[in-house]
Amino acid sequence: MTRIAIIGAGLAGLSLAHAVRERAEVTLFEKARGVGGRMATRRADLWQFDHGAQFFTAQSQRFQSFLAPAVDAGIVARWDARFVDFDGPEPVRRWQWGADRPHYVGVPKMSALAKYLAGGLDIRLATRIGSIDRAGDAWALADESGADLGQFDWCVSTAPAPQSLDLLPESFAHRQAMADAPMRACFALMLGFDDPLPLDWDAAHVGNADISWMSANSAKPGRDTAPSLLVHSTNAWADAHIEDDPEDVTAHLIAEASRVTGNDLAGGSHVALHRWRYANLPKRDGPPALIDPANRLAACGDWCIHGRVEAAFTSAMALADELVPLL
Ligand SMILES: Cc1cc2nc3c(=O)[nH]c(=O)nc-3n(C[C@H](O)[C@H](O)[C@H](O)COP(=O)(O)OP(=O)(O)OC[C@H]3O[C@@H](n4cnc5c(N)ncnc54)[C@H](O)[C@@H]3O)c2cc1C
Incomplete structure (x- = not known):
């Protein structure tokens, strides 16, 4: 099965995981000690x-x-x-x-909704992704101290735009769209x-x-x-x-x-x-999610659309609709 790493267990990451889990082996990485991101308590x-x-x-x-x-x-x-x-x-x-x-x-x-959605998913809490590097055909993820977190066919960031920009490799095709998000x-x-x-x-x-x-x-x-x-x-x-x-x-x-x-x-x-x-962030025009099939990298989250919970979900579904046929 295709291995997908999803960075961030806010609503975008969790709903994306649900949408692709039947077609892929999904691992979520979340830097916080709990899930939910900005749906926080x-x-x-x-x-x-x-x-x-x-x-x-x-x-x-x-x-x-x-x-x-x-x-x-x-x-x-x-x-x-x-x-x-x-x-x-x-x-x-x-x-x-x-x-x-x-x-x-x-x-x-x-945060109860995120906790509910987290049931049955493979989520590594308190794990901040520090680097994403090429390893042959795969992406090798490591935490901030450089500890190996495994290799994945696809890597998706749902972190806020400036953090996704820092994280995703230079080769990602949509860096400008992340840099332009006015958070x-x-x-x-x-x-x-x-x-x-x-x-x-x-x-x-x-x-x-x-x-x-x-x-x-x-x-x-x-x-x-x-x-x-x-x-x-x-x-x-x-x-x-x-x-x-x-x-x-x-x-x-x-x-x-x-x-x-x-x-x-x-x-x-x-x-x-x-x-x-x-x-x-205010409403913005542009693609509701960012996918780069050649590199098998992607990003989604509220920042693609509008700073709202429903926008985080909508962005994740837009990505899932493009990603699932490629798995
Ligand atoms: C103060 C405030 C008020 C708001 N009020 C409303 C409101 O009333 N109504 C509404 O609809 N929306 C509101 N929002 C917006 C709403 O919370 C967001 O739109 C939505 O929760 C975003 O979900 P997301 O999954 O896209 O991002 P996030 O919830 O931010 O999830 C991204 C996750 O990525 C994780 N992450 C980041 N970097 C790394 C890394 N390197 N490694 C691992 N994990 C990482 C983060 O810890 C986070 O959990 C508000 C937001 C804030 C902050």
Whole structure:
């Protein structure tokens, strides 16, 4: 059987593995200790935070069908959040999400979907690919310390575009498309409280501020955790402050969230910050996945299309559609 190495066990890597596993021997390599990539969850004492993707949509029939077993198993649920649009501190529009345009989350945490999809797959966690070198007709993968990870007929990277660009060999035919992907940064501020916050919304989009999003993480379905607030910076602010002292970033984002909500949020019992250097990107035109059959190299991920969970799946399926007939 054809041996395929997939770098990255986020949604793109996992869904690609499912699409090709009957035709190939698939091994996934993931640098983190768990699966999910940017569909990430962090637990701290009584609190839990989805500090990457907040929710996702499933507009295509193909993604809906893919998700159906996870929905039936209770791993994915609709989040009917009370939503508000803020213009600075002014709430300008409110509505409740519902069945007309479903917003989904993993249950009991965002990373649950990836964990569910990982079942039965050969995944090497805590393994950061450091090099991909020619070995006759095959690709030889090694980790950062140079330790041999085996040889593969195909190598696919689903890492964010700048990391895929660093990883894939110079001979890969689509390097420019990776170099052109305009990935943006984002800070995630995680605040945990002992008592519920006096908020009359579950999720908020924020304009005219250095923060772009807030959600009462503990209000998502299936969460049995202490009250929490998750705040995302704008991409523009994160891009400009990506190397700043984390304490300064934390203080600024708390001040912004306090200004917008009208609550002093400085007294949280738990405060943490995560820096996403490659968080998301605007919609882009171009191929939904990059395949180089002559070299048996490929790349896919949200960054081919748009910084969204569904785009990661769509890109992986576009690659699978081209790859499967070649196996
Ligand atoms: C702050 C934030 C908020 C977001 N909000 C939303 C939202 O509300 N709705 C939405 O739809 N989308 C949202 N997104 C985007 C969404 O999370 C992504 O589009 C999607 O998860 C991307 O999946 P992926 O598989 O393409 O990439 P990733 O999830 O990034 O997976 C790539 C994987 O590759 C691994 N990797 C990288 N380099 C190596 C290496 N050298 N060796 C081994 N493994 C490696 C990484 O660890 C990672 O697990 C958000 C993202 C962020 C960061």
